[in-house]
Amino acid sequence: MTWKQMFTSSIGQKFVMALTGLFLISFLVVHVGLNACIWANDGGKMFNAGANFMSSMLVIRIMEIGLFAGIIIHTIQGLVLTAANNSKRKIGYQVDYGNRGSKWYSRSMGLLGTLLLLFLIMHIYHFWVPSRLGGIGGVEELKKTHYEGALAAQYHDLYAKMVEVFHGSDWSLLIVILYVLGCISLAYHLMHGFESAFRTIGLHNNRYLKLLRFTGRGFAIIVCLAFAMMPISMYLGWVK
Ligand code: HEM
Numbered sequence: 001m002t003w004k005q006m007f008t009s010s011i012g013q014k015f016v017m018a019l020t021g022l023f024l025i026s027f028l029v030v031h032v033g034l035n036a037c038i039w040a041n042d043g044g045k046m047f048n049a050g051a052n053f054m055s056s057m058l059v060i061r062i063m064e065i066g067l068f069a070g071i072i073i074h075t076i077q078g079l080v081l082t083a084a085n086n087s088k089r090k091i092g093y094q095v096d097y098g099n100r101g102s103k104w105y106s107r108s109m110g111l112l113g114t115l116l117l118l119f120l121i122m123h124i125y126h127f128w129v130p131s132r133l134g135g136i137g138g139v140e141e142l143k144k145t146h147y148e149g150a151l152a153a154q155y156h157d158l159y160a161k162m163v164e165v166f167h168g169s170d171w172s173l174l175i176v177i178l179y180v181l182g183c184i185s186l187a188y189h190l191m192h193g194f195e196s197a198f199r200t201i202g203l204h205n206n207r208y209l210k211l212l213r214f215t216g217r218g219f220a221i222i223v224c225l226a227f228a229m230m231p232i233s234m235y236l237g238w239v240k
Pocket residue numbers: 031035051055064067116120123124127128131132158162179183186227228230231
């Protein structure tokens with residue numbers, strides 16, 4: 001398959017969706033694991049140490065470029081596939097099998113993906129932009145609180161930023177609701193996407209289909225529940 005076919009044939013496009021999707025799933029595993037450190041309830045010491053260690057590694061910085069490229073390619077290819085599917089079937093089926101034919105969320109991947117994109121834009125504005133482009137003035141504060149010496153000069157207090165966003169602003173309740181809605185969209189998107197990606201790259205057979213489906217749904221529920229509980233825990237003051 002040539003590069004052109006990869007991005008133009010329908011099987012090539014599905015393949016691109018699957019590979020970028022699996023890459024984004026691997027990012028989610030690291031992200032949820034690192035963020036779970038907030039539940040150490042130590043004022044963010046463990047979480048900040050992990051987050052700052054990661055962002056100080058060159059390999060992570062390079063992967064970050066890959067991550068954003070992955071998000072962009074996955075989004076554009078997804079929109080192209082959704083538009084192509086919609087244009088092929090202008091007149092709906094005469095008999096509507098509803099959820100018996102396929103689940104609503106597998107038929108709504110474009111919509112769920114778009115909601116996720118909106119969530120991601122808000123999310124990146126909240127954390128990535130201030131962290132990478134300046135704006136988290138944690139250095140002096142951190143010297144006073146958790147870290148000392150030269151190391152502190154490189155630290156960003158992302159934890160304090162999270163508390164500010166999810167607990168300390170007039171908009172916190174609305175933001176927490178939007179985050180929970182984002183996590184619900186992600187859960188349904190993954191519910192189909194996880195299984196579908198493995199099927200597309202051929203890593204399945206009839207014998208293991210049930211196991212794959214079970215793993216995909218379990219992954220979607222556990223990861224998204226953990227993500228959703230983070231802003232909720234902060235809003236309710238369970239972690240401070
Ligand atoms: C709901 C709970 C979540 C919290 C509290 C949270 C928190 C954070 C924080 C603090 C950062 C900044 C990290 C840094 O700059 O070093 C970040 C970055 C990011 N998050 Fe999340 N996140 C959550 C959920 C998600 C979800 C569900 C997704 C994907 C669908 C996601 C995707 C991203 C991306 C793409 C970045 C930028 C990547 C990077 O920093 O390299 N996050 N998140």
